[in-house]
Amino acid sequence: MNNQLKSHYHCVYKITFHLVLVTKYRRKCFTGAMLDMPPNIVPSKFINNLKTVTSRLMRKEFAKHLAHFYCKPVLWTRAYCLLTTGGATIDTIRQCIEKQERPD
Template sequence: MNGEEDHIHILFDAPPQINLANTINSYKTVTSRYIRKEFSEELSTFYWKPYFWNRSYMILTTGGATIDVIKKYIENQGE
């Protein structure tokens, strides 16, 4: 996991029967609650809306790239 100023990249492995939309929604819900609770004072001047994450997301498959190539790409985000 790594990111840039306005988005994050997360590499995860999921079997085909997993509903990715539900997985992403759950991840965003849990992390939003945690971040707002743990950093409420720091965020109070920046986030006044009732939601933390944007509703959109993007999921890509790794295609023919190796896991090492994908990990390196994610690790180099923001540089």
């Protein structure tokens, strides 16, 4: 991740997040992503759009493969984890997430 400040119109910022999306039935998919976004983007709306677009693309591209694991056309659960990194390294964040217990 880039440590430099970014500017957007009348503000200077550095907002970095670690995003973990949860697949339906908690199937293993891939690790979370580090991302940064300008302050005018609402994280929850961004995440919902990201889930919608990736679900459509993945179900279109890998329909036969996903049919074995998902009986409904749903890839993601409504849950997600969004952590502000505060300058922490990806390894520190990964260790923190791995220590968390799975919800019931």
